[in-house]
Amino acid sequence: MTSTLLIQLSEQLSSQAEIITDFTEYENYCHDATIETGQPSALIFAYDEDDICQVVNFCIAHKITLVPRGAGTGLSGGAVPQDGAIVLSLEKMTALRFDERQKVAFAQTGVITKTILNEAKKLNLFYPPDPASYDESTIGGNVAENAGGLKCVKYGVTKDYVLGIKAITMNGEIIKTGLYNHKAGFDFTELFIGSEGTLVIITEIALKLIDIPETGETILTAFDKPKDAAQTVADIRMQGITPIVLEFLDGDAAACSNSYERNDALDNVAAILLIESESTDSEAIESICRKNNCSYLNREDDPIKVETLWKVRRNLSKAVKEMSIVRISEDVAVPISKFPLLVEFVADMNKNSNLRINSFGHAGDGNLHVNFMGQTGSDNEIKQIEIEIKTLLQKAIELGGTLSGEHGIGLAKKRFLSMEFDDNCLDYMKRVKCTFDDSALLNPNKIFPKYTRI
Ligand SMILES: Cc1cc2nc3c(=O)[nH]c(=O)nc-3n(C[C@H](O)[C@H](O)[C@H](O)COP(=O)(O)OP(=O)(O)OC[C@H]3O[C@@H](n4cnc5c(N)ncnc54)[C@H](O)[C@@H]3O)c2cc1C
CATH class of the missing domain: 3.40.462.10 (FAD-linked oxidases, C-terminal domain)
Structure with missing residues (x-):
């Protein structure tokens, strides 16, 4: 990617957005918590939905792959960039508000999981999913991986608390699901949960809260x-x-x-x-x-x-x-x-x-x-x-189990996916991917052993 192109892009982003091309101090963004690494061409810190739309349109126009990223604590390589990709860091999008009466939190994707727990507690409310990484991981990363946690045996995993999602598609458009929209029709909320950054870029999540249970x-x-x-x-x-x-x-x-x-x-x-x-x-x-x-x-x-x-x-x-x-x-x-x-x-x-x-x-x-x-x-x-x-x-x-209880498939387990799903099922999953990402630029080569456009 030439520096002229990047200057053009930076002119379209909000004044806070940052574009990094020298990775000397940003080496962390070349990997997640696995041993996999990649060499991106740029790292962009987005501050709002407009920034994300601009980056998406730029990637489509110049055929550059795009990798959404939360805190990079993933354990399946989902946030590891393809060589030459743009890493889109969402960690600066950290607005958090509560509707106390409805017991709902509205969290931008970059909010750290533990912050939601702590802030909800101040209102006598409780957000149960607590991955062991909860003091580092972001809620967007939790939703993208459908994270589990210590208390999930009793209270359920992330998906049991997601009421709705706001996201940006690879057409640069906003899509709203669940609580943000009418509930009839296909359930896109469920579809986006666990989609590992391959279908849409999540910007905000509406989360169900419960009353604080007694400590056992x-x-x-x-x-x-x-x-x-x-x-x-x-x-x-x-x-x-x-x-x-x-x-x-x-x-x-x-x-x-x-x-x-x-x-x-x-x-x-x-x-x-x-x-x-x-x-x-x-x-x-x-x-x-x-x-x-x-x-x-x-x-x-x-x-x-x-x-x-x-x-x-x-x-x-x-x-x-x-x-x-x-x-x-x-x-x-x-x-x-x-x-x-x-x-x-x-x-x-x-x-x-x-x-x-x-x-x-x-x-x-x-x-x-x-x-x-x-x-x-x-x-x-x-x-x-x-x-x-x-x-x-x-x-x-x-034993009748699954390849991944909570960390996802990403890069780490994609070659084993056919152990769990037959070709027909994999084929339909790829069609869904293609519907949301026709240009195959959003975090490609993840989940599927071989992703060919259908
Ligand atoms: C010490 C440790 C303990 C852990 N314990 C647990 C545990 O108990 N339970 C558990 O489930 N996991 C656990 N994990 C794994 C990891 O923390 C979770 O998968 C977590 O949900 C990842 O969040 P993150 O913000 O770090 O996401 P990242 O690693 O940055 O990204 C993970 C995936 O989500 C995608 N993504 C991130 N943000 C967005 C977005 N806004 N829109 C679309 N896609 C997005 C990325 O593209 C990538 O595919 C642990 C990891 C560590 C290092």
Whole structure:
């Protein structure tokens, strides 16, 4: 892209909008939280919908690919730019307002998830979806990935709270869905949720809020066998109990967390569960843990001590990253009754591999994040990780599960998509993509193994 073209574009943008072409101090924008990278030609910080429309029209006129970006915490490569692309950062669009009486928040795409929680709390309202990255990720990124979180076992994931979306299409037009519009007709809200920045550029989201629920009791429990912890998860859910949070960490993940921030209870355990439950369920949960031979159990309702327990989980992704040169994290999910089989399978993979493989996740929903940790980053090691990943994904599908519980397909899993969907279904998905992005310039080469225009 020539500098003359960029000068032309900058003249059409709002006075605040910034165009960056020297990436020395902006290297972060060449990747997300995966190991994938790309070399964009420009980075643009948009401040309003007009800026976005101008950038879209520019990209169409000059056939330049465009990648929407929130905070870049994605774990499937969705915000990784194609070489030569324009990265459109939406992090400066941070207006947030509330309709307290209707219990609705209107958040521009760049609002940090935790800000919505904090601001809603001041009005005695609650926004439940809380990805572990909630102090960094943006609400636009959460909607684009349909993010899950710790409390999602009880309260549901992002899509359960989206009432409507405002977005810009690749024709440079505003499209409104749900609450922003009449509700009859096709449900574009659902379509845009989880579309991973490939259909439209989201600018604002109307979010449902609920009354603040009572805080439950926190239970930290440890096991000598990962299988027993996983069976406890399945038993709790299959007995009809829905805890507020039900997180699983295998022994190695707990050890990573322990080296990052010390907690004596985590020494030499084979697995732990971190559970928040309504007090009426705590007795039943404790007895299921004991029936499955837990070796340690601590029930805590002192808020300060409870916060220390939750740190174990919130720090985990960073802790695991620090313990390896290269880490690839997969996020499969299976029906809850199959969760023990999945955990056992991962434990066996770790035993039989010379890689370090550990796992943790929002187990109450059947989610398991499996981390493949390399100590050299060599080509051979990466190849080996790829083989192990394929084995894991095949097992998840065989157990009736899915390739991705919450991180999306992006670049990371597109070559495996046909394990989960047949050609007919993939073909219809590509037609939808083509309807919204006929020129194939909006975040192309994501999700689909091969994207050809239909
Ligand atoms: C430490 C850590 C913990 C995590 N924990 C969780 C977890 O518990 N649950 C979970 O679900 N995920 C988790 N993630 C993954 C990640 O945080 C989520 O996917 C999050 O929703 C990404 O938000 P973001 O703002 O960083 O988006 P980005 O990474 O910037 O983008 C993600 C995708 O969304 C698209 N996008 C972003 N904004 C827009 C927009 N306005 N319009 C259209 N497309 C857009 C991008 O093109 C890209 O495809 C975690 C990641 C990390 C690093």
